[in-house]
Amino acid sequence: MKTVSETDAHDPSADDTVLFRxxxxxxxxxxxxxxxxxALTHPMVLRIAExxxxxxxxxxxxxxxxxxxxxxxxxAGGDIRAIHDDAKAGNAxxxxxxxxxxxxxxxxxxxxxxxxxxxxxxVMGGGVGVSSHGxxxxxxxxxxxxxxxxxxxxxxxxxxxxxxxxAPGRLGTHLALTGTAVGAADALLCGLxxxxxxxxxxxxxxxxxxxxPAREVLPRxxxxxxxxxxxxxxxxxxxxxxxxxxxxxxxxxxxxxEPEAKxxxxxxxxxxxxxxxxxxxxxxxxxxxxTLEQALAQEFRVSxxxxxxxxxxxxxxxxxxxxxxxxxxxxATLAEVTGADVERFFAPLGEDRxxxxx
Numbered sequence: 077m078k079t080v081s082e083t084d085a086h087d088p089s090a091d092d093t094v095l096f097r098x099x100x101x102x103x104x105x106x107x108x109x110x111x112x113x114x115a116l117t118h119p120m121v122l123r124i125a126e127x128x129x130x131x132x133x134x135x136x137x138x139x140x141x142x143x144x145x146x147x148x149x150x151x152a153g154g155d156i157r158a159i160h161d162d163a164k165a166g167n168a169x170x171x172x173x174x175x176x177x178x179x180x181x182x183x184x185x186x187x188x189x190x191x192x193x194x195x196x197x198x199v200m201g202g203g204v205g206v207s208s209h210g211x212x213x214x215x216x217x218x219x220x221x222x223x224x225x226x227x228x229x230x231x232x233x234x235x236x237x238x239x240x241x242x243a244p245g246r247l248g249t250h251l252a253l254t255g256t257a258v259g260a261a262d263a264l265l266c267g268l269x270x271x272x273x274x275x276x277x278x279x280x281x282x283x284x285x286x287x288x289p290a291r292e293v294l295p296r297x298x299x300x301x302x303x304x305x306x307x308x309x310x311x312x313x314x315x316x317x318x319x320x321x322x323x324x325x326x327x328x329x330x331x332x333x334e335p336e337a338k339x340x341x342x343x344x345x346x347x348x349x350x351x352x353x354x355x356x357x358x359x360x361x362x363x364x365x366x367t368l369e370q371a372l373a374q375e376f377r378v379s380x381x382x383x384x385x386x387x388x389x390x391x392x393x394x395x396x397x398x399x400x401x402x403x404x405x406x407x408a409t410l411a412e413v414t415g416a417d418v419e420r421f422f423a424p425l426g427e428d429r430x431x432x433x434x
Contacts, residue, residue, distance in 0.1 A: 094120045095145075096127050100286030101138040102192075103131040107206075110146030116154050116202045118173040124206070125180045132188060139190035139290055141282065142206060149220070150194065153201025156228060160392035163383045171380050174233065175431055177202065178372040181235045182433050185209035185368050190290045194282075195219050196275055200257070205234025208268045209368070212290045215260040216275040217301065221268050224255035228395055229348040229387030229405070231355045231378050231421070238371035241363030243267055246317035247306055252359050253322070253352055254343045261304030272301040305336075312337050322352045323410050348387040348403070349410045354378065354421045361422075369433035374422070376431035381421045 095106040105124055107114035124142075131137040144150035154177070162170045184191055184206065193207035196216045204223060207213060215221070223232040223240065232240060232252050240248030243266040251258065251266065263269040273281055277297050284293045306313070316328035316337065322344070329341035344352060358378055362371040382388050386406045394403035407413050424430065 091119060091123070093117060094123050096123075098137060099282075101136070101289075102285045103127065103134075103137040103140045104282075105140065105142040106145055107142070107151050108145045110144075110148065112155070113149050113152035113198055114144040114146070114203070115152050115156075116177070116206070117158070118169075118176065121173070121177045121180050125176065125183060128180075128183055128187060137189070139192060139285065140187070141192045141194065141285055142210070143194040143278075143282070144197065144203075147197065149198030149200075149203070150196060150207060151200070151203030152198050153203055156392050157396055160389055160397060163389050168383075170383060171429075174376060174379050177205065177234060178376055178431060179433065181205045181209050182369050182372055185235070187211070192285065192290050194278060195221060195263070195269055196278060198257075200224055201236075202234050204236060204239070204268070208239055209235055212271070212294065213269040214271045214273050214278075214281070214294075215263050215269040215301070216273060216278065217260060218275050219260050219263060219269075220257040221259075221263045222255055222257035223252060224257070226253060226344075226347040226351045226355055227255050227391065229351050229385065229389075229391030229403070230382055231351055231358050231375070233375040233379050235368055235372055235375070237355075237358045237362035237375060238365070238368050239268060240266075241359045241371075245310055245314040247310070247313060249317040249325075249356065249359055250306075250313050250340065252355050253317075253325070253347070254340055255347070256340075256343070258306065259304055260301035262306045264301070265304060265306055271298045273297045274299060309334075309336060316340075322349075322356055325356075326410075348391055348405050349407055349413045350385065350387050350405070350417060351391075352410065353413050353418050357418055357422070372433060373431045377423070377425055378421045380425055380429070381423060385421075 095108050159170045191210035192212040193210040195207050197218050200222045223236040225232050240252045260272045281297045312332045319325045326341045329337045365371050
């Protein structure tokens with residue numbers, strides 16, 4: 077495997093969007109696109125997978141650590157502008173990217189060595205995929221963890237439906253539909269992370285991991301985060317999001333008399349109606365599946381079928397390209413989205429196009 081070290085990162089011919097080095101007994105992956113909040117590209121995904129394969133057979137590497145460069149976050153997701161351009165042009169490059177990305181997510185979840193993810197700062201979409209499937213997941217007081225796909229006319233992927241479908245009660249459905257970003261305590265509550273470490277201690281933690289296993293190191297740095305907000309809202313969240321349809325969920329939220337519930341309803345109503353209904357179906361179906369791999373295969377169908385949905389192009393246009401924050405969804409209301417509209421996203425892709433994972 078050809079790796080990029082921090083010394084040859086200054087070579088303009090080197091791909092320095094992701095850096096690899098071995099520090100003591102730990103293989104370190106650094107996502108290195110700080111100006112783009114370390115958003116993932118297809119080449120980055122392939123190079124991370126290549127490094128994991130090499131380190132899996134390297135007896136000198138006992139564990140893996142993934143982190144983001146800069147101070148803003150681990151990873152804000154995939155390169156959605158590229159997905160916008162691909163979908164608008166009717167190309168299939170995004171499907172190839174997702175195929176390799178989802179394979180990487182499954183690889184991380186089954187990795188034989190400890191996989192430590194430093195989920196500091198913004199961790200969204202694809203950032204959740206390269207961290208929350210790991211065996212050791214660390215958040216800080218700066219962490220903002222989210223699956224915000226409904227806001228761009230898309231559906232949670234990278235195993236997000238699997239993770240959210242297994243959160244306590246209906247918390248995962250709440251996060252999936254609203255796209256709400258949660259802090260450290262709520263990420264722990266929802267099963268998206270395992271440990272809280274103050275951000276100022278991350279350099280010490282990283283240095284300590286070079287010389288000792290994560291299971292020995294983490295107890296020295298783990299602490300208790302500030303209280304979250306979701307635990308105190310469980311009663312109305314579990315009641316409202318147990319409804320059978322998005323329309324009924326919104327109706328229950330508006331009828332709660334709680335300001336936070338009303339805010340959640342208003343947030344939902346600003347999202348793509350088609351994406352909302354498809355997301356509700358995807359999370360509930362994922363919760364009934366037996367493995368992450370099955371959920372990723374389902375997500376691959378949904379994602380590929382979304383490439384022909386007008387809301388994906390329109391959502392990214394409104395949020396990222398033109399930034400007018402005024403998407404024109406089609407259909408424009410929840411009532412106009414039929415069951416057939418939702419089922420289209422789960423339709424088989426054809427034998428030669430499906431995602432097959434061991």
